Amino acid sequence: MEALRQFSKCAADKDWELNTKKTVVSVLDCVAEKLGNTRAVCKSSYVYPILITAYENNELEKYLKKMNNQKAIGKLGLEHDEKVLLSFLKANGSK
Numbered sequence: 476m477e478a479l480r481q482f483s484k485c486a487a488d489k490d491w492e493l494n495t496k497k498t499v500v501s502v503l504d505c506v507a508e509k510l511g512n513t514r515a516v517c518k519s520s521y522v523y524p525i526l527i528t529a530y531e532n533n534e535l536e537k538y539l540k541k542m543n544n545q546k547a548i549g550k551l552g553l554e555h556d557e558k559v560l561l562s563f564l565k566a567n568g569s570k
Contacts, residue, residue, distance in 0.1 A: 476557060478503070478522040478528060479538070479556065479560050481501075482498075482530050483556075485487060485502065486539040499527055500514070503518050503522065506522060523564070531561070535563070538562065538563045542556055
């Protein structure tokens, strides 16, 4: 979840070069810091590999546009951003 949020923040920042290894490393560092782990542990255990691959292949754009910072809770008790991640995973589950 946090990786998708960080990718979204990078996509919104006009100073970032999108879809670069540098951005992926930066996102993994942010996730690692938040979870109190190393980048390698986060990449291997906490971040969906298809999320990174989709970002590198410029396939996350429509999901990143849906992300926001609102904490609205839906009928199932999921935050908006969690619904976006669930939508991405359902759409890419067969890859």
